[in-house]
Structures are given as structure tokens and as C-alpha cells.
Amino acid sequence: MNDARDLQPVPSQKSLPKRNLFAFLEGWLYLLPSIILFGVFVFYPMFRTIYLSFFLADQMGPFEFVGLENYQYILSSDSFQSSVKATILFVLYTVPAGILLALFLALLTNEKIKGIGIFRTLFSSTMGMSVAASSVIWMFMYNPSIGVFSRIAEWLGFPAIQWLQDPDYALLAVSLSTVWMNAGFAYLIILGGLQNIDTHLYENAKVAGVSYLYQLRRITLPMLSPTLFFIVTVSFINAFQTFGQIDILTKGGPVESTNVIVYSIYKDAFINNDVGSASAQAVILFFCVLLLTALQFKLGERKVHYQ
Amino acid sequence: MSGQLLPSSLSLNNYLEVFQKVPLLTYLLNSFVTSAIVMIGQLLVSSLAAFAFVFMKFKGRDFVFFLFISTMMIPWEATMVPNFMTIQSLGWTNSYLGLTIPFFALAFGTFLLRQHFKTIPQELYEASQVAGISRLRFFWNVILPVSRSSLITLGIYSFLTNWNMYLWPLLVTNTESARTVQIGLKQLQTQEIASDWGIVMAGVVIVILPTLLLLFAGQKKLQKGLTQGAIK
Numbered sequence: 001m002n003d004a005r006d007l008q009p010v011p012s013q014k015s016l017p018k019r020n021l022f023a024f025l026e027g028w029l030y031l032l033p034s035i036i037l038f039g040v041f042v043f044y045p046m047f048r049t050i051y052l053s054f055f056l057a058d059q060m061g062p063f064e065f066v067g068l069e070n071y072q073y074i075l076s077s078d079s080f081q082s083s084v085k086a087t088i089l090f091v092l093y094t095v096p097a098g099i100l101l102a103l104f105l106a107l108l109t110n111e112k113i114k115g116i117g118i119f120r121t122l123f124s125s126t127m128g129m130s131v132a133a134s135s136v137i138w139m140f141m142y143n144p145s146i147g148v149f150s151r152i153a154e155w156l157g158f159p160a161i162q163w164l165q166d167p168d169y170a171l172l173a174v175s176l177s178t179v180w181m182n183a184g185f186a187y188l189i190i191l192g193g194l195q196n197i198d199t200h201l202y203e204n205a206k207v208a209g210v211s212y213l214y215q216l217r218r219i220t221l222p223m224l225s226p227t228l229f230f231i232v233t234v235s236f237i238n239a240f241q242t243f244g245q246i247d248i249l250t251k252g253g254p255v256e257s258t259n260v261i262v263y264s265i266y267k268d269a270f271i272n273n274d275v276g277s278a279s280a281q282a283v284i285l286f287f288c289v290l291l292l293t294a295l296q297f298k299l300g301e302r303k304v305h306y307q
Numbered sequence: 308m309s310g311q312l313l314p315s316s317l318s319l320n321n322y323l324e325v326f327q328k329v330p331l332l333t334y335l336l337n338s339f340v341t342s343a344i345v346m347i348g349q350l351l352v353s354s355l356a357a358f359a360f361v362f363m364k365f366k367g368r369d370f371v372f373f374l375f376i377s378t379m380m381i382p383w384e385a386t387m388v389p390n391f392m393t394i395q396s397l398g399w400t401n402s403y404l405g406l407t408i409p410f411f412a413l414a415f416g417t418f419l420l421r422q423h424f425k426t427i428p429q430e431l432y433e434a435s436q437v438a439g440i441s442r443l444r445f446f447w448n449v450i451l452p453v454s455r456s457s458l459i460t461l462g463i464y465s466f467l468t469n470w471n472m473y474l475w476p477l478l479v480t481n482t483e484s485a486r487t488v489q490i491g492l493k494q495l496q497t498q499e500i501a502s503d504w505g506i507v508m509a510g511v512v513i514v515i516l517p518t519l520l521l522l523f524a525g526q527k528k529l530q531k532g533l534t535q536g537a538i539k
Contacts, residue, residue, distance in 0.1 A: 020365075026442060027365035034356040035371065037412035042378045045389035052389070059392065121523055124530075128522030130471035132489040133511045136496050140504055188526070192534035227534065241384050244473040248493055262384045262474075269388045270478065282385040289382045 046286070052279035059273055070280035080281070082256045083264040086171060090260050091239040093175035094182065098235060099228070101179060102186035107220070110194045120191065127184030131244035138177035139164070139249055167257040170250050174258050178245055182238065186231050193227025194220070229300045236292055240285065261285050321509035328499060328506060330483055331513065334491035337406075339517075341476075341487060342469040344407040349465045350458055353416035358446050360417070361424040362432050375414045384474070391478050401485035406476060410469065416461050419532060423457035424450065460532030463525040470518050488514050 028035075053070055055062035074080040105123045109116055126134065141147045142163040150160045163173040197220065205215045221228075243262045246252060252259035252267060259267070261281060269278035325331055360372060390409060399405030427450065435445040451458065476487040486494070495510045522529070 023363065024365040024367075027359050027363040027368060030355045030359035030363070031371055033352045034375070034412040034417065037352065037408070038374065038378050038414075040393065041390055041409040041412070042381055042386065043374075045386035045393070046381050048389035049386055059395075061392070121526060124526060125519060125522065128467065128518040129515045130473065130489050130492075130518065132471075132473050132492045133515045136492060136507060136511050139496070140508070143504075146504070188530050189533055192530040195530075196534065237382065241382050243384065244489075247473075247477070248496065265384065265388075266474070270391075275388055278388055282388065285382055286385040289385075290380055293380055 049279045049282045049286075052275055053283045055276050057275040057279070059269070059275060062276070066276070070276045074277055074280055074284075079256060079259070080264070083259045083261055083281075086256070086258055087240065087260045089171055090175055090178075090242065090258075091236065093172065094178045094239050095232070095235045097175075098179045098182045098186055099190075099231060102183050102190050102231070103228075105183070105187050106190040106194055107216075110191065124184045124188045124191075126181055127188060129181070129184075131181060132248060134177065134181045135245045135248035138173075138180070138245075142173055142249075164250055165254055167254045170254055171258050174245055174249050177249065178239075178242065181245065182235065186235065189231050189234075190224070190227055193224050196227075197223045229296070233293065233296045233300075236296070237289055240289055240292075321503075321505040322513070324503075325495070325506050325509045325513065329491050329495050329510075331488070331491060331510065333484060334486050334488040335513070337403075337486060338470055338488040341403060341406045342466045344403060345410050345469040346462050346465045348407060348411035349413050349416050350462055352411045353413050353461065354420050354451065354454070354458070355446075356412075356417045357420035357424050358450060360421050361427075362429075362442070362450075375417060378412075378414045387474070387478065394479050400479050401482050405479045406485075406487070409475075413465070416465065419461055420454065420457055423454050427453060456528065457532060459525070460528045463521055463529055464533070467518055467521060 052062055054065060054067055055070075056064040056066055109119045109123060141149055144150050144160050144162050144165075147163075149163060153160055161169055163169050201219050201223070202215070205219060210218075241262055242260055243266065246258055246260055246263045247266075250258040252263045262285070265278045265281045265285065268274045268281065356375070360368065394400055394405040394409070397405070399408070431449065432445065435449065440448075471489065472487070473489045476490050477493075480486050480490065492510055492514055496507055499507050
């Protein structure tokens with residue numbers, strides 16, 4: 001990282017105290033808008049969430065200190081356990097599939113062929129489509145009487161499945177739609193990574209006459225690893241924060257099979273008016289994301305190959 | 308809509324009707340104004356911070372830089388309840404203030420611009436100091452114009468993200484006059500689901516059209532900018 005170097009304080013040539021004070025004040029002035037906003041809308045609410053998690057609280061604020069009771073309560077509740085299960089399954093269904101799909105599409109369209117731009121635009125297009133709009137489209141496709149999935153099932157002679165109403169299929173259905181929604185962004189990032197790889201490496205490989213798979217394994221994937229590392233981290237964090245498609249497609253149901261953690265926080269805080277429990281879950285979410293990021297950086301540093 | 312593979316006839320009626328079913332024009336306007344304000348706010352706040360990180364040396368800068376990094380570790384959803392309470396106590400619900408101000412500071416945006424500012428030769432800055440040009444003028448008249456490309460990238464990114472935002476507008480708006488288009492879509496879908504999918508889909512097309520066009524126009528820039536801000 002070259003950040004550490006240029007962040008070292010450089011002694012100014014004239015260390016007049018007055019001039020230093022001025023530079024100090026001016027520097028902070030430029031940062032002040034960010035610092036105030038981060039303070040009010042990121043750090044304060046984070047500490048407030050931790051604080052509220054030790055109280056019985058509603059939307060008006062805390063009213064009784066209960067220590068760790070909120071945590072004890074949620075950790076032993078069936079609802080939270082099913083929410084953890086739904087979240088983990090959702091992450092496992094969406095992250096690997098989404099990245100593999102994006103990688104596959106990016107490899108396909110990294111070739112220099114006439115008209116390839118159309119495909120690049122097409123594959124990245126879901127990035128421009130909001131979660132709400134995409135969810136409505138998928139809701140139509142999952143519709144048991146007129147949706148395309150039922151039509152295909154009917155045509156193949158299978159019984160129609162109530163995709164979003166069946167506890168066995170709802171999470172899978174939401175995951176499938178999420179893979180589609182997130183593919184555009186992952187695709188754009190991976191394609192960018194592929195295009196940054198030095199073309200000389202491929203020219204040399206061509207001269208040496210190696211196979212495509214060998215080239216993929218020995219050149220493309222190692223050189224792409226920083227990009228892949230980034231998109232894996234971002235995808236994991238995004239998956240933990242999923243809300244919109246759940247709210248529109250299933251509302252956490254049926255029988256809480258799609259009640260992922262953020263939806264559960266939302267429901268407790270804004271529908272059940274149990275802010276204490278919502279805050280405790282938010283703290284758990286925070287530590288999960290923190291742990292995951294730390295873990296990935298630790299693992300990633302060893303595996304990732306930087307140019 | 309009956310579920311035939313091909314439609315039997317084409318008409319624009321659904322597009323006219325969707326504007327009558329929900330106040331879509333108001334929603335579109337709200338989304339547009341909100342996204343534009345957030346875009347300008349993010350560009351200003353992020354570029355000021357990035358400028359300080361690259362061109363100024365002062366006590367506490369490393370510490371602030373660390374603070375910026377740590378904001379990326381805090382999932383926004385984990386803080387939404389107190390944030391909602393803050394907005395409520397400020398009386399900012401159902402207003403542009405509540406929809407925009409919380410998003411003005413953006414660590415990702417600051418890093419992206421910092422990356423670009425670092426490519427600007429330090430001699431340019433030193434020359435401006437010798438010529439006695441104030442830092443603010445140097446920032447406004449030199450740095451911002453030469454960083455146009457990065458600013459556009461960040462601008463597209465921020466407009467896209469804010470146009471598509473769902474959870475926050477759902478929390479802080481509950482009147483028809485304040486709602487954004489994404490929440491309007493949910494409303495439309497709940498209202499019309501049994502009666503007419505055609506109208507709902509017309510709504511979907513209207514909502515995704517602006518961002519799709521923006522994405523197509525800025526795809527190359529975005530791809531380059533996002534990878535740079537992310538990796539290096």
C-alpha cells in the first residue's frame with residue numbers, strides 16, 4: 001500500500017508555529033463537512049444502537065435498562081434462529097453463484113469481437129435497474145398462474161409451484177432473483193479487472209502455444225485476483241444487507257423462511273416497535289460484517305497476487 | 308395480461324393509465340431532485356476531503372483517514388433505527404432534507420477522488436503556492452476542472468445509487484407528496500397486482516429508463532472508475 005507513505009507528516013520547511021496552526025485549521029476545515037456528517041449519521045447512531053441494545057425501547061427511545069436480556073432473548077428465540085439460517089443460506093445461494101456467473105460473462109465478453117459492446121451493455125444493465133423494479137419483474141415471472149416459470153413447468157408436465165408462497169422454495173426464488181440483480185455490478189467490476197491485465201502476457205502465452213485453460217489458470221485468474229477479492233468482499237457485505245427484494249417479494253415469509261437479518265431488524269423496529277431487540281440484532285449484524293471483512297483481508301492478503 | 312407468449316396487440320394505454328393510478332409524476336420529480344441534490348452534495352463534500360488528504364499536511368490527518376476507512380465497516384442498516392430517530396427529531400421526515408443530507412459524506416467517493424488527485428503533479432500545487440493563490444481557489448479553479456472525468460464517474464455512481472435507494476425513503480416518507488419513485492413502484496404493485504400487470508410493468512419501465520440510459524452513457528467511465536477506487 002502506498003497510502004502509508006504519503007500520509008506521513010512531512011516537516012514543513014519553515015516550521016513557524018503560526019503557519020502550522022493555520023495549516024492545521026485549514027486542513028480540518030476541508031474535512032469538517034465529512035467529519036460532522038459521519039459523526040451524526042454513522043458514528044453516533046452506531047454507539048446509540050449499541051446503547052439501545054441494552055434497553056427495552058420503542059421508537060420514542062429507551063425506557064428500561066435490561067442489560068444483556070435483549071441478546072439472551074433473541075439468541076434463544078426461534079424467530080432469530082430462523083433469521084440467521086435464512087441469512088446464511090441466502091449468502092451461500094447468492095454470492096458464489098453471482099460471482100461465477102459474472103466471471104463467466106466477463107470472460108466471454110472480454111474478447112475483441114465486432115458488436116461485443118452490445119453484450120457488455122446488456123450484461124451490465126441490471127446495475128441500472130433498481131431493486132424495487134427488478135423485484136416487480138421477478139414477481140411477475142414467479143406468478144403461479146401467468147408467470148413464465150409456471151408456464152415452462154406446465155409445458156414440461158410438472159405441477160405448478162407456488163414459488164414465493166412455498167416455504168421450501170421462497171428463499172431459493174428470492175436468491176435466484178438476487179443473483180440476477182447483482183450480476184450487473186459484479187460483471188462490470190470483473191470486466192474492468194480483465195481489461196487491466198497486461199496484454200503482453202497473453203501475447204507471450206500465444207507464442208508459447210499454451211491452451212486456453214492453462215492461460216486462464218496461470219495468467220487470467222492470478223492477475224484478476226485483486227479484483228475478485230474486492231468483488232467477493234463487497235458481495236458478501238451486500239448479501240448481508242439485503243432488504244428490498246425481501247420486502248417486495250415475500251415480506252419475510254412464508255413462515256419466516258425468508259426473514260433475513262435486515263428484514264428482521266426492520267420488522268422489529270418499525271412494525272413491532274421493539275427497538276431494543278432490533279438494536280441487539282443490528283449489533284450482531286455489525287460484528288458479523290466486521291468479522292467477515294477482517295477475515296477476508298487476512299485470507300486475501302495471502303492469496304491475492306498484485307501486479 | 309393473460310400470459311400468452313406474444314401479446315395480441317400493442318398500445319400505449321398502460322403508460323397513460325399508470326400516471327392516473329399513482330401520482331407518478333410527483334414521485335419522479337422527488338426522485339430526480341433527491342438524486343441530484345445527493346450527487347452534488349457528495350461531489351462537494353468528498354472532493355473537499357480528498358483535497359485535504361492529498362494536498363495538505365497537518366496534525367491528525369492520519370487519524371481522520373482511519374476514521375473514513377472505518378465508516379466503510381459499519382453497515383448502514385445497522386444504524387438505521389437511530390438515524391430514523393434523528394431525522395424524526397429534526398422534523399426532516401417527508402422532506403428533501405431527510406432524504407439527502409445523511410448521504411452527503413461518502414468514504415468511497417473520497418477514496419475514488421483521492422486516487423485521482425494523487426496523479427496531479429505536486430509541482431502544480433507548489434507553483435500555485437508560490438504565486439500566492441489561495442488553496443480554495445486552487446481547489447476550485449485547478450483541481451476540480453482537471454478531475455472532471457473522475458467527478459463525472461462519481462456523479463453517475465451517486466445518482467444511480469440514490470435513484471435506486473429503497474429502504475431509507477421507505478422509512479422517512481409516508482405522504483404521497485414526499486414519496487420517491489421506488490416506493491411508488493411498491494405502492495403500484497400492491498394496488499394493481501390482481502387487476503392489471505400491464506400498468507405495473509409500464510411503471511417499471513418508466514422507473515428504470517432514466518438509470519438505464521445513464522448507465523449506458525457512462526458504462527466505460529464507471530467500469531474504470533469503480534475498479535480504480537476499489538482496488539488501488
